[in-house]
Every structure is written in structure tokens, then in C-alpha cells.
Amino acid sequence: MLAGRDFMSADTADSAPVAIVNETFARRLLGGRTPIGARVRQAQSGRPFVEREIVGYVKDATYRDPREAIPPTIYIPYVQQDAPSIMSLSVRTASRRSS
Numbered sequence: 001m002l003a004g005r006d007f008m009s010a011d012t013a014d015s016a017p018v019a020i021v022n023e024t025f026a027r028r029l030l031g032g033r034t035p036i037g038a039r040v041r042q043a044q045s046g047r048p049f050v051e052r053e054i055v056g057y058v059k060d061a062t063y064r065d066p067r068e069a070i071p072p073t074i075y076i077p078y079v080q081q082d083a084p085s086i087m088s089l090s091v092r093t094a095s096r097r098s099s
Helices: 023-029
Strands: 018-022 039-044 047-058
Touching: 018 023, 018 039, 023 047
Parallel strands: 018 047
Antiparallel strands: 039 047
């Protein structure tokens, strides 16, 4: 976490919509400014846009291939996602590499 906060149990389906974004998102879509407090509009299938407040800012993460460019990413609490949705899990590990 670079700034802001993580999701909390208070971030429910009935609470104000929130999001966490990565560095690439802030750089490309918000002109590089700190995104905390900014609002983004999210499209939903067949429904009106949802306006979310950015509450957290995180480092970029590699997804499938370490050689791929890192995409602008927005993270949304699972309970606030438009159903049906796909859930993913990210894990960071530390290891010793021997040459």
C-alpha cells in the first residue's frame, strides 16, 4: 500500500462504492497525481455507471507474464462487484535465488 487504506468490513454492498488503484492507473488515467479521494466511473453490464471513490493506492503487480506491460488496474471489494464476477487472488512471496 503506497497511500490510503485497504478495504474494510464497512465496505459493503450497501455502502458508498470504493476502489483501490495501482501505480499505472494513477500515472495513465489521473496524470500521475496521488489518486486518494479521486472519483472514477465504472461501467456495469446493462446498468448505469457506478461512481467510486479511490481509497487506496498500491504498487504495480505482475499478473501472467513478467515480460508483459502492467495494465492500469482497479480493485473493487468483492461484495460491491457487479455479479457474476471473477474473483482472483494475488500472492507476494520472498525467496532466495541461487545463481
